[in-house]
Amino acid sequence: xxxxxxxxxxxxxxxxxxxxxxxxxxxxxxxxxxxxxxxxxxxxxxxxxxxxxxxxxxxxxxxxxxxxxxxxxxxxxxxxxxxxxxxxxxxxxxxxxxxxxxxxxxxxxxxxxxxxxxxxxxxxxxxxxxxxxxxxxxxxxxxxxxxxxxxxxxxxxxxxxxxxxxxxxxxxxxxxxxxxxxxxxxxx
Numbered sequence: 555x556x557x558x559x560x561x562x563x564x565x566x567x568x569x570x571x572x573x574x575x576x577x578x579x580x581x582x583x584x585x586x587x588x589x590x591x592x593x594x595x596x597x598x599x600x601x602x603x604x605x606x607x608x609x610x611x612x613x614x615x616x617x618x619x620x621x622x623x624x625x626x627x628x629x630x631x632x633x634x635x636x637x638x639x640x641x642x643x644x645x646x647x648x649x650x651x652x653x654x655x656x657x658x659x660x661x662x663x664x665x666x667x668x669x670x671x672x673x674x675x676x677x678x679x680x681x682x683x684x685x686x687x688x689x690x691x692x693x694x695x696x697x698x699x700x701x702x703x704x705x706x707x708x709x710x711x712x713x714x715x716x717x718x719x720x721x722x723x724x725x726x727x728x729x730x731x732x733x734x735x736x737x738x739x740x741x742x
Contacts, residue, residue, distance in 0.1 A: 560725055563718030570711030577704035584700075594621055594680050597630075597670040605666045607684045614642075614658040615690075616666045616683040619651040626678075629671040634683065637662030646671070655686055 597603045620628045627648065634643040636659055643656050658664065666683035670676065682689060 560718045560720075560722030563714055563721060565718075567711050567714030567716075567718050570714055571708055572711075574704050574707030574709075574711050577700075578708060581700045581704055594678050596676050596678055597668065598676050599670055599672050599674055602667050602669040603679055603681065604668075605681050605683050606663050607666075607682075608662065609658045609664050609683075609685055610661045611685055612658055613655055613686050614664055614683065615653065615655045615686040616643075616681065617651070617653040617689055618647070618666075618668055618679060618681045621678050621680060626675060628677050630677065630679075631669040631671055633667045633669070635665045635667070636660065637664065653689070 595603050614634070616632070616634060618630075618632055620630075628650075629646070629648050632643065632645045632647060632652065633641055634656060636642050638660075642659075642664070643654065645652070645654070664683055666681055668679050668681050
């Protein structure tokens with residue numbers, strides 16, 4: 555039964571992928587729950603929502619999440635302005651959440667504005683801005699790390715599935731050659 559190893563790898567790979575997906579779904583839902591605890595705000599069509607926060611260091615960060623993204627895909631513009639009103643970051647996004655660090659040229663109050671680009675539907679948003687350490691604490695770095703680990707588990711499971719499929723193909727070719735030449739010693 556030596557030639558059945560590919561099927562064993564397929565089963566193991568499937569189990570690893572299933573476990574990774576389950577863990578990933580769990581941690582993503584935990585992650586989104588933490589984001590929603592920061593406060594969810596509704597933005598009317600072609601309107602905006604602003605968050606103002608003091609940043610004292612040389613780096614700032616923001617995080618924007620759209621809790622209702624699955625039911626209502628989002629097209630939004632994110633703009634960060636410094637204390638003098640100059641634009642530091644401006645991005646068009648259409649993702650369920652987005653985060654980015656930026657250089658804070660001076661200490662003071664930075665403004666994160668989320669503009670709803672849609673002309674026909676309101677969007678739900680949860681947004682925070684501040685020092686990178688503060689954002690990491692609010693968002694929950696451990697949940698992000700756990701979600702990343704779960705994603706790597708899924709990738710490992712896919713790799714095992716591919717290896718199992720390759721072994722099945724190789725074993726079939728080997729079996730055919732063995733039968734062709736009359737060597738049946740490994741087939742019992």
